[in-house]
Amino acid sequence: MFVNEHIAGMPAGYLFSEIAQRVKAFSASHPGEKVIRMGIGDVTRPLSPFVSEAFARAAREMATDKGFHGYGPEGGYPFLIDAIIREEYAPRGISLSREEVFVSDGAKTDTAAIQELFSPDAAIAVTDPVYPVYVDANAMAGRLGRYLNGRWERLVTLPCTHENGFMPELPRERVDVLYLCYPNNPTGAVISHDKLRSIVDWAAERGTLIIYDAAYRAFISDSSLPHSIYEVPGAGDVAVECCSFSKTAGFTGVRCAWMVVPKGVKGRLPSGGQVSLNALWRRRLASKSNGVSYPVQKAAEAACLPQGQKEIAANIAAYRQNAAILLEALRGLGLPVQGGTHAPYLWLKAPGNMTGWALFDFLLDSARVVGTPGEGFGPSGAGCFRLTAFGSREDTILGAERIREALLAL
Numbered sequence: 001m002f003v004n005e006h007i008a009g010m011p012a013g014y015l016f017s018e019i020a021q022r023v024k025a026f027s028a029s030h031p032g033e034k035v036i037r038m039g040i041g042d043v044t045r046p047l048s049p050f051v052s053e054a055f056a057r058a059a060r061e062m063a064t065d066k067g068f069h070g071y072g073p074e075g076g077y078p079f080l081i082d083a084i085i086r087e088e089y090a091p092r093g094i095s096l097s098r099e100e101v102f103v104s105d106g107a108k109t110d111t112a113a114i115q116e117l118f119s120p121d122a123a124i125a126v127t128d129p130v131y132p133v134y135v136d137a138n139a140m141a142g143r144l145g146r147y148l149n150g151r152w153e154r155l156v157t158l159p160c161t162h163e164n165g166f167m168p169e170l171p172r173e174r175v176d177v178l179y180l181c182y183p184n185n186p187t188g189a190v191i192s193h194d195k196l197r198s199i200v201d202w203a204a205e206r207g208t209l210i211i212y213d214a215a216y217r218a219f220i221s222d223s224s225l226p227h228s229i230y231e232v233p234g235a236g237d238v239a240v241e242c243c244s245f246s247k248t249a250g251f252t253g254v255r256c257a258w259m260v261v262p263k264g265v266k267g268r269l270p271s272g273g274q275v276s277l278n279a280l281w282r283r284r285l286a287s288k289s290n291g292v293s294y295p296v297q298k299a300a301e302a303a304c305l306p307q308g309q310k311e312i313a314a315n316i317a318a319y320r321q322n323a324a325i326l327l328e329a330l331r332g333l334g335l336p337v338q339g340g341t342h343a344p345y346l347w348l349k350a351p352g353n354m355t356g357w358a359l360f361d362f363l364l365d366s367a368r369v370v371g372t373p374g375e376g377f378g379p380s381g382a383g384c385f386r387l388t389a390f391g392s393r394e395d396t397i398l399g400a401e402r403i404r405e406a407l408l409a410l
Contacts, residue, residue: 006139011147015376016372019211019372022364023035023039030248034368036368037368037370043319043393045319047254048312050308054298055296055302058295059295072291074290076104076292079298079301080297085101087304087305092227094228098200100260102281102285103258106244107256111133111213112137113288114240115141115177117267118281120143124176125158125175126155126178127168130181130376156173160189163266167195175208178210179250180213181212181214182212182214185215185343186372186377186386188341190343191225191226200229200235204237207268210229210235211239211242212240212241225342230239236265239262241260243258243259244257244258245303247344248303249299251303253291256292284314318393323343323344323345324340325397326346326387326399329400329404330346333407339402344390345386346388346389347384348384348385348387351407351410355386356383368402371386372388387403
């Protein structure tokens, strides 16, 4: 049989798989040594009691005739969709209907799958550095051409660096889709209302669709910063928004998220007509998804409720404090650092002329600390490094000290 040549032609290995392999090899050759992992953005604090009890209660319901649930609505149960609209959007003056919110098993799933609605020759733009899934999903579909000399030949990249304040210059060429993530993964950068408004206006003028990943919005501590793209007038006609319970409610292992696809967002047909992306997405879900399980959605509902939000806020505060500890240690070294204030990620320039991978190997060997090389996030990530604040307080303090001592010794 013939295989998908676009997948076969991709660079070998997914970034985090490569990191896992290197750490595994190091641990095998250094048995008994404690390695502090600040690479993959996986949470470590447990589910809140209120959320956990809702999860368990729903699971117990499933053991009864009356409470058993089989296939649910592929777009999500109304009780969860209503909670999301009521608690996440209505307080910000954003009006959504049930039909515009779709529950899924993760923002990674949604941001990877949304490209199935695009034409095979759609022009794709991403900020650079970038969460790899946005690029990989389109590469697998064949939209990005060949991977040559470390770049995709048909991908439009918008550099976001320390030098330009991590704000992308919008492309002058025609693009069909622009992926944005704020607070940003991997850099931890945030965007202002004015800048986001200028991007929405630009997209409206050019007929460009914005895929807005707001998975980390719960980490924003400044009320003047936008938590949703729909706080910007006109965004409901040009943007879909992906959000997740993973990093906020600790659902990385539970799996639940949602995507907003407003009815006002339209796509173009080759014939010259328009079609609703909302209708296309619903049609795709009907064919490819059986939805998220009832117990998980009841747990997610609890995460939206006031008591759940109160308990979850304590976990987010703990991760913010971890980020502050790392930020203080890194700034004390005089290195350029971004993030760590409104995001659980810190993005730093490697000292001297080190590459991100060289710093990865150095810190693993000298400090027993794992981070993520910037090169794994795109060309503009070269010579940079990402650390996450999702570890325990003890590991964060120890890791920050180990990093400080290792870099001071350079």
